[in-house]
Amino acid sequence: MRTKTALVELLKDSRDLRVFFKGCCEASAARLRVQSWQFRDELADRSYVVNLREVQDSVFELARDLFPESPGADFVTWAGLLCGDALARLQERYASLSPEEKDAMDLSGAWCHNDAVEEACRNEDLPAFRAALKDYEREALEAVERVREESGAA
Amino acid sequence: MPPPFRVAPSGTEAAPDGIEDLRDLYDEEEGEE
Numbered sequence: 001m002r003t004k005t006a007l008v009e010l011l012k013d014s015r016d017l018r019v020f021f022k023g024c025c026e027a028s029a030a031r032l033r034v035q036s037w038q039f040r041d042e043l044a045d046r047s048y049v050v051n052l053r054e055v056q057d058s059v060f061e062l063a064r065d066l067f068p069e070s071p072g073a074d075f076v077t078w079a080g081l082l083c084g085d086a087l088a089r090l091q092e093r094y095a096s097l098s099p100e101e102k103d104a105m106d107l108s109g110a111w112c113h114n115d116a117v118e119e120a121c122r123n124e125d126l127p128a129f130r131a132a133l134k135d136y137e138r139e140a141l142e143a144v145e146r147v148r149e150e151s152g153a154a
Numbered sequence: 155m156p157p158p159f160r161v162a163p164s165g166t167e168a169a170p171d172g173i174e175d176l177r178d179l180y181d182e183e184e185g186e187e
Contacts, residue, residue: 065177
């Protein structure tokens with residue numbers, strides 16, 4: 001059973017969770033994302049154990065199916081939240097570099113993933129976007145480590 | 155030449171069985187409000 005199907009069954013069985021899910025969708029994408037752990041825990045109580053990211057992707061898809069006009073179904077906001085997290089992690093590492101290392105940093109490897117990021121955005125495909133963003137972040141972090149090694153700071 | 159079939163976006167699951175039932179439940183509950 002896929003996570004989205006498991007969520008459908010969960011919501012069908014509980015009016016309280018239906019009300020909660022709808023309320024999250026109507027509040028904001030951030031609210032729906034932040035509260036995804038509650039759906040994950042409810043699924044786990046039914047012996048369906050899945051990671052939080054998969055639940056987040058599934059609640060987003062379900063929001064688009066059931067309440068497509070709600071804030072919780074807004075792909076751009078979801079993508080922005082994921083980008084914000086990735087950029088915060090990159091910023092933390094980037095800030096540790098010296099001015100010379102920052103100048104020498106080569107992000108061309110990360111830019112190779114721009115097409116995948118853009119395609120995922122065009123399709124409004126959150127799992128694909130998450131995967132492309134992860135590749136981008138990995139390459140960028142490797143660029144940070146490379147420049148540190150080359151400068152002898154590592 | 156276009157592909158002979160439609161390629162679904164990767165990672166996106168089609169609407170699962172039961173979603174129409176769930177939609178009906180929401181519609182009923184909205185009618186009660």
